[in-house]
Amino acid sequence: MLxxxxxxxxxxxxxxxxxxxxxxxxxxxxxxxxxxxQGSWRYLEDDWVSKPGDMVYEPxxxxxxxxxxxxxxxxxxxxxxxTLDYIGENGEILARDNWETFLKRYHEHCAAExxxxxxxxxx
Amino acid sequence: MLxxxxxxxxxxxxxxxxxxxxxxxxxxxxxxxxxxxQGSWRYLEDDWVSKPGDMVYEPxxxxxxxxxxxxxxxxxxxxxxxTLDYIGENGEILARDNWETFLKRYHEHCAAExxxxxxxxxx
Amino acid sequence: MLxxxxxxxxxxxxxxxxxxxxxxxxxxxxxxxxxxxQGSWRYLEDDWVSKPGDMVYEPxxxxxxxxxxxxxxxxxxxxxxxTLDYIGENGEILARDNWETFLKRYHEHCAAExxxxxxxxxx
Amino acid sequence: MLxxxxxxxxxxxxxxxxxxxxxxxxxxxxxxxxxxxQGSWRYLEDDWVSKPGDMVYEPxxxxxxxxxxxxxxxxxxxxxxxTLDYIGENGEILARDNWETFLKRYHEHCAAExxxxxxxxxx
Numbered sequence: 001m002l003x004x005x006x007x008x009x010x011x012x013x014x015x016x017x018x019x020x021x022x023x024x025x026x027x028x029x030x031x032x033x034x035x036x037x038q039g040s041w042r043y044l045e046d047d048w049v050s051k052p053g054d055m056v057y058e059p060x061x062x063x064x065x066x067x068x069x070x071x072x073x074x075x076x077x078x079x080x081x082x083t084l085d086y087i088g089e090n091g092e093i094l095a096r097d098n099w100e101t102f103l104k105r106y107h108e109h110c111a112a113e114x115x116x117x118x119x120x121x122x123x
Numbered sequence: 124m125l126x127x128x129x130x131x132x133x134x135x136x137x138x139x140x141x142x143x144x145x146x147x148x149x150x151x152x153x154x155x156x157x158x159x160x161q162g163s164w165r166y167l168e169d170d171w172v173s174k175p176g177d178m179v180y181e182p183x184x185x186x187x188x189x190x191x192x193x194x195x196x197x198x199x200x201x202x203x204x205x206t207l208d209y210i211g212e213n214g215e216i217l218a219r220d221n222w223e224t225f226l227k228r229y230h231e232h233c234a235a236e237x238x239x240x241x242x243x244x245x246x
Numbered sequence: 247m248l249x250x251x252x253x254x255x256x257x258x259x260x261x262x263x264x265x266x267x268x269x270x271x272x273x274x275x276x277x278x279x280x281x282x283x284q285g286s287w288r289y290l291e292d293d294w295v296s297k298p299g300d301m302v303y304e305p306x307x308x309x310x311x312x313x314x315x316x317x318x319x320x321x322x323x324x325x326x327x328x329t330l331d332y333i334g335e336n337g338e339i340l341a342r343d344n345w346e347t348f349l350k351r352y353h354e355h356c357a358a359e360x361x362x363x364x365x366x367x368x369x
Numbered sequence: 370m371l372x373x374x375x376x377x378x379x380x381x382x383x384x385x386x387x388x389x390x391x392x393x394x395x396x397x398x399x400x401x402x403x404x405x406x407q408g409s410w411r412y413l414e415d416d417w418v419s420k421p422g423d424m425v426y427e428p429x430x431x432x433x434x435x436x437x438x439x440x441x442x443x444x445x446x447x448x449x450x451x452t453l454d455y456i457g458e459n460g461e462i463l464a465r466d467n468w469e470t471f472l473k474r475y476h477e478h479c480a481a482e483x484x485x486x487x488x489x490x491x492x
Contacts, residue, residue, distance in 0.1 A: 002424045007251060007369040008204075009153050009183025012402060012424060029152040029205035029221060030132050033381060035404060035446045037422070053406070055371045055381060055446070059492045060132025060205060061221055077404045077424070079448060081131070082152035082183060082205040085216075093208075093216040098152060098184055123253040123428045125301045128376060130492045135279060135301060156258060158281060158323045160299070176283070178248045178258060178323070182369045200281045200301070202325060246305045246376040254450070255399050255429025275398040275451035275467060276378050306378025306451060307467055327377070328398035328429060328451040331462075339454075339462040344398060344430055 030081030
């Protein structure tokens, strides 16, 4: 968690995904920019594979299921506007992440690890 | 429907609400700006009443139930980033509107009324 | 001055322009949304006239010279991303307004009129 | 040049700066997000040095003079809203870059190198 803007709902994060892990299918009401730092990954719905140095720009309203590809753990740098809605097989919304839930999880992580959290909502 | 941006998900709309009508409770993943042109309205969750010339700015992640107040029909000018998610009593998402559904409804309305639609996605 | 976002640079304002007044030519690095509340106005560079209920959406990078049209004072509701750069005949930048200068002028106005200012940067 | 949005003025770029090079002082009307991919750099105005994996978030209205630090060429991933205005010693604006000038330079570069340009304004 690098930044969370409580006004606009924008989050800036570094995401670590273990090799070969598949993330749940989800929907984004706003735009998503993903820059691949390490490893390879794809969306199950598409043909391309994103590699280090590649950028993916998803317009508002995208749905996809990210999957790590290959033996290397994946690291991506992400700028997301609004929420990330986990969806079921019929498109129904199962759960939702946004700046508030990410922030809560960041604070829980810091507490568990004995790390002093930074105020990521300060600009 | 005045503008719909398929990249960012932003919509610019004029909303007409008959006097005393209550709209369904909903959630916004992004920001909402509402300028009141005519009539009075409120959110059931809040104490204030918005009147002509007033502006309401909702940060990302707001939930509310708009209700027209008084005898006059309400007209508002709205700029919404992302979706409008209709929610049930337990916060579950019942349905969702965004630039795509608004655009579809605009085209249906134009077809029904014999109006030539404008390309509101062109800037 | 209704809102000023020190992070994104967005401002939300109501602008009053006396009948027939012409504003200086200027450039906008970001988007501009103008909703006309009262009176009529135009850009010298364009053919249309904006009337109450009309909306103008200017993509990033627009240049124009607003002018009030007719006998009525003009009131517009404006959402501007970034600055407003006053430009000379050869496109050179003469001066600049943004959330900081608007905010300063709002506080000066309040001080002069004995009005208690609202914190327009709070969301 | 990865993306340029002609509506919002947002640009997404990868910037290569040779080791030890200093870029001109400039002003940003909108927000700037910089993720360091390779090498180290700093703003002359600040004390910190940005290294690979670091992120810098500049609110709207920032002024700075970037300088590559150390022996390695610098690569950054950048998301900029609006323009980049080169400023002189007294804050006067000397020149300006935005999505249009970046796009023009991208096409000139492709023409010079015999590369088929991608439509970076398509989302």
